[in-house]
Structures are given as structure tokens and as C-alpha cells.
Amino acid sequence: MSELIELTNLCKSYDSRFLAVNNVNLKLPKGKIIGLLGPNGSGKTTLIKMLTGVLQPTSGEILIDGKPVGVESKAKVAYLPDRTYLSGGETIRQIIDFFKDFYADFSVERAEAMLQTLNIDLDKKVRTLSKGTKEKVQLILVMSRQADLYVLDEPIAGVDPAARDYILRTILDNYNPEATVLISTHLISDIEQVLDEVIFMRYGQLVLYTAVDNIREKYGKSVDAYFREVFSC
Amino acid sequence: MLKTLIKHEWKSVSKVGILLSLAMVVLTFLGWLAFQTPMWKSMYSDEMADYTMHFADIMSILMLLGYFLAIIAISYGFIIYVAIHMYRKMYTDQGYLTHTLPVSAHQLVGSKILVNGIWYLIIDILMLISMFVVVVSLLFTVFKGLDVDFSALPWNEIKEGIAMVEAEMGFNLGRFLLTMILLMVIGPFTMVAIVMGCISLGQLAKSNKGLMGFVWYIAVNMIISIIAYIVQMISYVGVMDELLAGSSYMNLDSFYMASIDSTIVLTAIASVILYFVAVWINKKKINLV
Known part of the structure; x- marks a missing residue:
């Protein structure tokens, strides 16, 4: 079985009038970098949250490596949410210990090396870090895992171009090549050169799932240009 | 893990x-x-x-x-x-x-x-x-x-005095102390389990989830108190019946202990139920938005 993620009739509604994710059927392979693209409110984050188990589907099924979302899938998925979950009086070293204890695929050496590159003191308390540094630490923690699936929700949103480059470099230099990387973003131009495949979403529905090369060959456009055409207001 | x-x-x-x-x-x-x-x-x-x-x-x-x-x-x-x-x-x-x-x-x-x-x-x-x-x-x-x-x-006299009170009032000091120790040991765990269950129940609300957790906590404690009060009243009626039937002593053991026992049992039952509720919510209903 080459599929890593299998979504069947997946729906999520927050209230009875609105479906945030509307009947999505999708099979994603192993070993690809996939862009989950769509305008704000298209259901990207909702879809990602359901994949990682922090949100329950209203209906439908999610299989990751053939298993429903649960203890086993969580051991294989490295998730970078669109918010900071690091807080409190713990030091970065203590958080590294936390990750080491819970994730068998976590590399302490890799995490420490990346933090050293950024001159981040391991004994600094998380609450003393700036928002940007917290986000970088969180990314480093996620990318220090040898996971089967990396789910990155808006990793480059709201950061300056230099930080954006650093984040993309960190992702590309550290991900497990046999793994799938699912990156949600609406900043397509910054990311499209690293993508193998793209998923377009609108109003909670799947609009398109195809290879990046296919878009270039078929429409003679970049992903960014094609996205603008599809989602023009 | x-x-x-x-x-x-x-x-x-x-x-x-x-x-x-x-x-x-x-x-x-x-x-x-x-x-x-x-x-x-x-x-x-x-x-x-x-x-x-x-x-x-x-x-x-x-x-x-x-x-x-x-x-x-x-x-x-x-x-x-x-x-x-x-x-x-x-x-x-x-x-x-x-x-x-x-x-x-x-x-x-x-x-x-x-x-x-x-x-x-x-x-x-x-x-x-x-x-x-x-x-x-x-x-x-x-x-x-x-x-x-x-x-x-006069420790012996004090001891005899306690024994006399126990016999007259139908009260067992040893059992009372054991119950208090049991209450002290399991109380913290039942309390935390109830708090956890109520916080989790609050997550089922569409908005003000934290506040709804607090509302659940008050509701659960009210339900426990009401049931415990009913049990207390039933045992009170029993004690009064005995007195009216000509009993020479008040059976405090059945009165107070029934009240304390029922509170312990009810709290324990509530904490076990709320433990499973918290597990179910965290497994099937978790929705971090």
C-alpha cells in the first residue's frame, strides 16, 4: 500500500448551517511534499486538525498508514500547529527531554544542533522567548523527528522573508525523505519550488489534487499563477 | 507511556x-x-x-x-x-x-x-x-x-466514658475514625476526578467552555448533596421511628454514618463516572478550535 493518508467522505461542521470540510475524498502517497493550498476559511486548518486528532470529524473516515487516528498514528505524525503550544516556566532543554521521552523518533542531537545554529540558549525559559523564537523552537522540535508524516500548518505565515527562508531550509534539510510533508499555506510563491504535489481547497471542498509538474505542463503556469486564476474574486 | x-x-x-x-x-x-x-x-x-x-x-x-x-x-x-x-x-x-x-x-x-x-x-x-x-x-x-x-x-476512665457514650448513642468511634481516614485518602482523588470530568464536560459546549466546566462542577456537587440529603433524611426517619417505638437511645451510628457513608459512596461513584466521561470526551469529542 503506497498511500499514507486516506480520507473518505470526510466532513466537519462547527454548526448545523456550515460545513468547514465538505465530503473530502483523498488518497495521499508516501514520500511527497504536498502543498495544501486555499484562501482563508477554505478548510485547510480544519482538515489538518482532524488528521492530527485535535478535532473530531462530524462524519467520514481518516486512515493514516491504514490505521484510524489514534495512539499509533500520533507516534508517526509530527505536527506543527498554527499557534504556539510552548509556554510556562520550562526551559528549552526540559522541552527537548519531553519530546525525547514521548517520541521514539526524536533526535536530541539534531534539535540541539539546530538550536545552536540559531544561538538559542537551551537553558532559557520558554516564557522569556519572543513569539518568533518560540515558533522557530517549535519548528525545530517538529523537524527533529524522523516521522512518517509531517503536518505543517502555515509555517511561514506572519514571518519576515529571512525567517521564511530559514523555515523552508529547516524543513527541507531535516525531513525524513521517505516521509510525506503536508504544508498548508496561502503564500504559494515562497513555497512552490519545493512542492511535488498540490491540493486546492475552497469552501471546505477539494477543488484540485495534482502534481506541480502537471500544472506547469498542462496550463503553462506556475502554481501561484494558476492558484490566482482558480481563486480569482 | x-x-x-x-x-x-x-x-x-x-x-x-x-x-x-x-x-x-x-x-x-x-x-x-x-x-x-x-x-x-x-x-x-x-x-x-x-x-x-x-x-x-x-x-x-x-x-x-x-x-x-x-x-x-x-x-x-x-x-x-x-x-x-x-x-x-x-x-x-x-x-x-x-x-x-x-x-x-x-x-x-x-x-x-x-x-x-x-x-x-x-x-x-x-x-x-x-x-x-x-x-x-x-x-x-x-x-x-x-x-x-x-x-x-485518668485515661482508663476516659476510655470507659467513651465506651459508655458509644453504647448509649450507638456510635462507634473506631469506625468513625476509619471512615475519616478513608475520606481523607480517597477524597483528593475523587475531587480531582470530578474537576477533570467537569472541565471536560464543559468542552461539549459551543462557547464559554471554561465557564461551562465550572457550571458542571456546581451542578455535579449539587446533585451529590441532594442525594446525600435524601439518604440522611431516610436514616433520620429511621432513628425517629426507633425513638418513638420506645428505644432508649438514639442510634447515631445509623444516622451520622449513613450520611457520611452515602457522601463517600456518591462522591466515589460520581468520580468514576466522570473519569470515564473525561476519557470518552478526550477520545471521541475533542475539538480544539
Whole structure:
């Protein structure tokens, strides 16, 4: 079985009038970098949250490596949410210990090396870090895992171009090549050169799932240009 | 993974736990110190009739008042801390880490109840020890003035007196003490489980989830109190029936113990139900938005 993620009739509604994710059927392979693209409110984050188990589907099924979302899938998925979950009086070293204890695929050496590159003191308390540094630490923690699936929700949103480059470099230099990387973003131009495949979403529905090369060959456009055409207001 | 969860939860809660334990030690010292003023030393002596209060005596009374308020604040403060701590770790942004750990809902909920319950128990035990030390310090300070020889007290007569009261009132002191110990040991765990269950139930609301958790907590406690009151009334009717039928003594054992037992049993049942509710919500209904 080459599929890593299998979504069947997946729906999520927050209230009875609105479906945030509307009947999505999708099979994603192993070993690809996939862009989950769509305008704000298209259901990207909702879809990602359901994949990682922090949100329950209203209906439908999610299989990751053939298993429903649960203890086993969580051991294989490295998730970078669109918010900071690091807080409190713990030091970065203590958080590294936390990750080491819970994730068998976590590399302490890799995490420490990346933090050293950024001159981040391991004994600094998380609450003393700036928002940007917290986000970088969180990314480093996620990318220090040898996971089967990396789910990155808006990793480059709201950061300056230099930080954006650093984040993309960190992702590309550290991900497990046999793994799938699912990156949600609406900043397509910054990311499209690293993508193998793209998923377009609108109003909670799947609009398109195809290879990046296919878009270039078929429409003679970049992903960014094609996205603008599809989602023009 | 349960061990790992317990280890990290322990680390996380122990800072506050140790701080409150140290506060309890300091309070105990202050409580002891409060009884060392001349007023307490001359309480049962002839000097008491003409005694004028010193500044130290006023401070002593204020310190005692502060001691009892602080002791109550620590006990309630800890459970409020536990509620906020669990809510933050599980249902705010920090929940994005907690709920993506490769652990089961049973392990997650169980580890939190176990660790926070143990800390609550430690604080309760320290509170009892503290109150014991303060009361003993009062007795020694006051009775020293009277020059009482504790070893010369009529212990056998006291024992016989207790036995007589037990027989007359249908009251068993040993059973009562055992029940109190049981209540003290399981109480912290049932309390934390109920708090965890109510916080989790609050997550089922569409908005104001934290507030709804608090509402659930009040509702659950009200239900327990109402059922316990009904049980108490039933046993009260039983005692009155016995008296009206010509019984020579009031059966306090069946009256008070039924009331205490029912509260313990009801709280235990509620905590077990709410444990499973919390597990079910964390497994099937978790929605971090």
C-alpha cells in the first residue's frame, strides 16, 4: 500500500448551517511534499486538525498508514500547529527531554544542533522567548523527528522573508525523505519550488489534487499563477 | 507511556506543590509562635483576672486568624490551581501538544488525576499535621501554666466514658475514625476526578467552555448533596421511628454514618463516572478550535 493518508467522505461542521470540510475524498502517497493550498476559511486548518486528532470529524473516515487516528498514528505524525503550544516556566532543554521521552523518533542531537545554529540558549525559559523564537523552537522540535508524516500548518505565515527562508531550509534539510510533508499555506510563491504535489481547497471542498509538474505542463503556469486564476474574486 | 506521563505531570505540578508545602511549614511555625505570647501562658492562672493585653497578644490573635484563613486558602487554592492547570494543558493552545502525544485518553486523564490527587493528598496531610502541631502547642502553652501532668490523667476512665457514650448513642468511634481516614485518602482523588470530568464536560459546549466546566462542577456537587440529603433524611426517619417505638437511645451510628457513608459512596461513584466521561470526551469529542 503506497498511500499514507486516506480520507473518505470526510466532513466537519462547527454548526448545523456550515460545513468547514465538505465530503473530502483523498488518497495521499508516501514520500511527497504536498502543498495544501486555499484562501482563508477554505478548510485547510480544519482538515489538518482532524488528521492530527485535535478535532473530531462530524462524519467520514481518516486512515493514516491504514490505521484510524489514534495512539499509533500520533507516534508517526509530527505536527506543527498554527499557534504556539510552548509556554510556562520550562526551559528549552526540559522541552527537548519531553519530546525525547514521548517520541521514539526524536533526535536530541539534531534539535540541539539546530538550536545552536540559531544561538538559542537551551537553558532559557520558554516564557522569556519572543513569539518568533518560540515558533522557530517549535519548528525545530517538529523537524527533529524522523516521522512518517509531517503536518505543517502555515509555517511561514506572519514571518519576515529571512525567517521564511530559514523555515523552508529547516524543513527541507531535516525531513525524513521517505516521509510525506503536508504544508498548508496561502503564500504559494515562497513555497512552490519545493512542492511535488498540490491540493486546492475552497469552501471546505477539494477543488484540485495534482502534481506541480502537471500544472506547469498542462496550463503553462506556475502554481501561484494558476492558484490566482482558480481563486480569482 | 503512562510512566512517562506521570513523570512529566509530576514535574509540572511539583513546583506549586512544593511551594504550597513550604508555605504550610511556615504557617505552622507562625501558628506555633502565635501561642507563645504572655496571654496564652497566663490563661488559666490567677494573673488572668488583671491581665491587660499587650501588642504581642493582639498580633497573636491576628496571626491565628491569618493562619486559619491561609490554611483554607492553600487547600482551596490548590484545587483551583489544579483546575486551571488541567484546563490549560488539555483544552487551550497547550492542548495541541498534549493531544498529539502518542498516548491513550485513559493514560492522559489517569496520569493527571493520579499526580494531582497525590499532591492534593500531601497538602491535606500537611494541613492536618500543621493543625495538630498548632493545637498541641496551644495545649502545652496553656496547660503548662496549670502544671498539668498528662501522664496522671485518668485515661482508663476516659476510655470507659467513651465506651459508655458509644453504647448509649450507638456510635462507634473506631469506625468513625476509619471512615475519616478513608475520606481523607480517597477524597483528593475523587475531587480531582470530578474537576477533570467537569472541565471536560464543559468542552461539549459551543462557547464559554471554561465557564461551562465550572457550571458542571456546581451542578455535579449539587446533585451529590441532594442525594446525600435524601439518604440522611431516610436514616433520620429511621432513628425517629426507633425513638418513638420506645428505644432508649438514639442510634447515631445509623444516622451520622449513613450520611457520611452515602457522601463517600456518591462522591466515589460520581468520580468514576466522570473519569470515564473525561476519557470518552478526550477520545471521541475533542475539538480544539
